[in-house]
Amino acid sequence: MSRAPSSLSLIALLLAGAAITATAPALAAPASRPIAATSQIPAPETVLARLVRANAAQMAAMRAEPIPVTTGGAVREMSSNWVSATYYVGAARLARVTQDQDTLKFLTDAAEHYNYALRGAKSGKTMLNADEMAIGALYQELYARRGQEGVIMPLRQRLDWALPHLARLPIPEHLVWWWSDSLFMAPPVLARMSVLDGDRKYLDAMDKQWWRTFARLYDPDESLYYRDERFIERRDEQGRKLFWSRGNGWVMGGMARVLEAMPADYIQRPRYLMVFQTMAKRVAGLQRADGLWASSLMQPESFPEPETSGSAFFVYALAWGINHGVLDRATYLPVVLKGWKGLEAQVLPDGMIGAVQKTGDQPVATAAADIGPYGTGAFLLAGLEVMNLSKPVAALPLAEPPRDTPAFIAATTPTPALPRTVRGPEEEIRHATEMKAVAALAYDPLIEGPGLAPARAPAAAPGQPTPPKMIFRMAPPPPGQDQPRATVRYAPERYDDILWENDRTAHRIYGPALEQYEPPSTSGIDAWGKSVRYPFMTRQLRTGDQHAYHGEGIDYYNVKTWRGAGGLGVWDDGKLWVSRNWKDYKILKDGPDVASFKVDYAPWKVGEKREVWESRTVALPMGTNFTRMVSTFGSNAKGPITVAIGITKKPTADRPGDFQADKAKGAFTFWDVTDPDKGTMGLALLVDPRQIVDVVETDSDWLVLVKVTPGKPFVYYMGAAWDKGLDFHDRGEWETYVQAQTPDFNPARK
Structure with missing residues (x-):
């Protein structure tokens, strides 16, 4: 096929710039x-x-x-x-x-x-x-x-x-x-x-x-x-064609x-x-x-x-x-x-x-x-x-290829260097706080885009509770991330929270960054309502309003400086002494069958002379509402410690919920005040009856007191449920479930 000269010239010009070589003469x-x-x-x-x-x-x-x-x-x-x-x-x-x-x-x-x-x-x-x-x-x-x-x-x-x-x-x-x-x-x-x-x-x-x-x-x-x-x-002198x-x-x-x-x-x-x-x-x-x-x-x-x-x-x-x-x-x-x-x-x-x-x-x-x-x-x-x-x-x-996990995406995404103007620890803290504000406050088109807001909660299925009111529905999880699994995640974008959840329940504890952003902040445990089987906590946080319902669950349980859903402290001379937020953490297993991690709490003061510290291993398997806690306390003084395992009295209302104690069985249940829209949270503790010393009440918490030897681990279980979730819709169902548990208090169990 013939070509006009101008076209041939153009093609030749386009090709002429390509003949550049890359040679490494030192190699052979x-x-x-x-x-x-x-x-x-x-x-x-x-x-x-x-x-x-x-x-x-x-x-x-x-x-x-x-x-x-x-x-x-x-x-x-x-x-x-x-x-x-x-x-x-x-x-x-x-x-x-x-x-x-x-x-x-x-x-x-x-x-x-x-x-x-x-x-x-x-x-x-x-x-x-x-x-x-x-x-x-x-x-x-x-x-x-x-x-x-x-x-x-x-x-x-x-x-x-x-x-x-x-x-x-x-x-x-x-x-x-x-x-x-x-x-x-x-x-x-x-x-x-x-x-x-x-x-x-x-x-x-x-x-x-x-x-x-x-x-x-x-x-x-x-x-x-x-x-x-x-x-x-084109042919050579032998009439052969040129094929590159x-x-x-x-x-x-x-x-x-x-x-x-x-x-x-x-x-x-x-x-x-x-x-x-x-x-x-x-x-x-x-x-x-x-x-x-x-x-x-x-x-x-x-x-x-x-x-x-x-x-x-x-x-x-x-x-x-x-x-x-x-x-x-x-x-x-x-x-x-x-x-x-x-x-x-x-x-x-x-x-x-x-x-x-x-x-x-x-x-x-x-x-x-x-x-x-x-x-x-x-x-x-x-x-x-x-x-x-x-x-x-x-x-x-x-x-x-399958979708990468959020943790793997974060690990394989280069982190930009800090601006040159960010110099010194004060500027670094200010910059980090600014970036977290950007993440929390910015409009997200995947969540709030046209056609997505305001969203209405779906009608309840027969026999199911009515979902809470919904401001907007968050985007569904990516393909491959919509399957049930147990998972644990460190969330630096949310002031060092550690999040863990399975197919039935969801929790978090707070980290060092929150102590600077929202003092005072302590070691209580948060409990979230959950109405889906797959993980949702990270995406709920990304809405910028985790305290509202967006179709999959809600965080409306208030921990503040209280014990929340099973946080610990030390009871001494009629007073509760608590640590600050966790100091170090290590994720042991991120699902799919179990979410497990370890946290350490820095030493804190108990009374005038004693100082204690704690290491805790947390494990939440699939198919249960109970997280297993293995805690080991250290102390600068000999002798036993009275550890308090707490449930907050008023996590969602201005009056306390109902607390029931069965010391003989070591089962303690809590049914909160019902919010007309958001529903009711149920909590529970399972404690080794042989260790129980007493059950006491403070202005903020009910506390189960157990005798603990420093350096020797002990086991307890904490659990949570939401009556607008998938498994429990009233107090009777929750308490029946708690009473049916057969906890293993042997700390050597893996």
């Missing part, structure tokens, strides 16, 4: 040598160790380079162009396997640095450039793992703008994806967007443009792609990634599979004795040196085809294993893959020490598929 790799055929699949742990090392080396190399303001020509640095984006694809896939926090922090650093945006804003042509869309795969991976809407929004906007151009009819003279590399860069992003958004418009537009590019660049006689239309008529290794690697790798997202019933899917299989057969027949592929596939002697970027994509695609039942295992396994051996032979001393052809558009000479982030990305993808060669065939399409 073994020379090319024949690789013997083998049927032995390498051990997955051996392959993984090689990938982890290569990934770490690539991250270190990119971190060592200053980040350029304009990233189009960046070939070593962290950037938003296709050079880095190809590496991000491989690194993100590796992080699914390793769950390596450093890798995810690096990827998040890149995404944050570019504000989850794409290059190319200067013109319509660059906005449609597939190379600029390649980084969208990184944003999609982070969105799939975290569910943060802002991560995907700029990409969605760019793709929505591009769709009419991709699917334009009649087909224009100039294609949007006019070069073979583009089929790795943009199509997988569009195909996956249909999965993430549940809208096939992205996949359909991708499909139309894919086959337009196929019609222009695919040679059915050779089962290979030309890099672009400039090469269709990496160009065809881009296509096969792109097809694999598209098929991972494409529905099994998509009408065009068989066509992709047919071309993939046809190309695989052709590519396998072009493998060299060293296990690699020549940079110019039909002219192997023109560039006889090893080249890994095209070869890595071929190993990736062929191994992927085996692993997903697309290619015959017996036919292609020897090719893959020989190819992997060839790649391993080019690994440099620092762990990165060498012999990576520089950026460009056609075969050129490659040095053994040439490197590039896109080469590392292809190497990681290839190795991950080689790791899976011993596993059963995996069906397509692939499922999205």
Whole structure:
């Protein structure tokens, strides 16, 4: 097909800036040598160790380079162009396997640095450039793992703008994806967007443009792609065609990634599979004795040196085809294993893959020490598929990765440095308080957005209590986080609270930050009403108004400086002496079957001469309203201690609720004053009857007194229920449940 001179000139100009090399002259790799055929699949742990090392080396190399303001020509640095984006694809896939926090922090650093945006804003042509869309795969991976809407929004906007151009009819003279590399860069992003958004418009537009590019660049006689239309008529002196290794690697790798997202019933899917299989057969027949592929596939002697970027994509695609039942295992396994051996032979001393052809558009000479982030990305993808060669065939399409837990998201999200103006402890405290206020006071569109507020509480099911009035309904939990589980979480955004809950009940205690924000603050235990089986406390706090009902539960129980729902103190000379908030904590198990943690309380004064301190282990299994407490007191004086286990008398009203004591059984129940809207809280303590000394009443609490030996642990249980929850709807049901408990007071029980 002919081209107007102006168009050819423009294309030439666009391509001319790409031929930049990234070379590390100090490193060297073994020379090319024949690789013997083998049927032995390498051990997955051996392959993984090689990938982890290569990934770490690539991250270190990119971190060592200053980040350029304009990233189009960046070939070593962290950037938003296709050079880095190809590496991000491989690194993100590796992080699914390793769950390596450093890798995810690096990827998040890149995404944050570019504000989850794409290059190319200067013109319509660059906005449609597939190379600029390649980084969208990184944003999609982070969105799939975290569910943060802002991560995907700029990409969605760019793709929505591009769709009419991709699917334009009649087909224009100039294609949007006019070069073979583009089929790795943009199509997988569009195909996956249909999965993430549940809208096939992205996949359909991708499909139309894919086959337009196929019609222009695919040679059915050779089962290979030309890099672009400039090469269709090009021949060497022997009349051989020019097919670039990496160009065809881009296509096969792109097809694999598209098929991972494409529905099994998509009408065009068989066509992709047919071309993939046809190309695989052709590519396998072009493998060299060293296990690699020549940079110019039909002219192997023109560039006889090893080249890994095209070869890595071929190993990736062929191994992927085996692993997903697309290619015959017996036919292609020897090719893959020989190819992997060839790649391993080019690994440099620092762990990165060498012999990576520089950026460009056609075969050129490659040095053994040439490197590039896109080469590392292809190497990681290839190795991950080689790791899976011993596993059963995996069906397509692939499922999205599960959502990360909030704790893991926090651990893998880089924390910005404090502003330079924040100097000294006073400024640090002020800044921390300001940031907590921002989190608590800012409008949240997921909770209060149009159509969400004001919300009405759902009508009660037959036989169920009427839910409290609701100002607005909070957003539902992300998929995967709406299942029952026991969980414990440290919440620094809420002044160091520790939250724990299971499928039936929810509690929290207070930490050091609250002592500064809301003094005085002590070691009482908070109890929350809960009307769902899955965890809700973190999301309830994020509403900024946890004291209101938002559809899943409520915090309307007041602890203040009292004992709350089972807090401890020391009873001495007719007076209660209590600690401040916890000093240290350690989460022992964050579900799913049990939530367990340990807290230590700093020494506090008892009377004139005595000082005591406490360590406590807290455990809440699934399926119960009772938390098991194992407490150990220390003391600077010998002799027993009288410990008081308390229940607050007036947690929700200006008059006390009803307290019932069964000292013989060690069961103590509390039924609070009923709030006409919010309902009633029920509390209970289970205490070893052999330790009970007395039950006393103060202005604020009922206290069960037990005799304790310093240094010797003792056990008690505290429980809570809400009559607008799922399990107890009146006092009788609660007290019957409490009396039926069979607590184990042996502190040695695990």
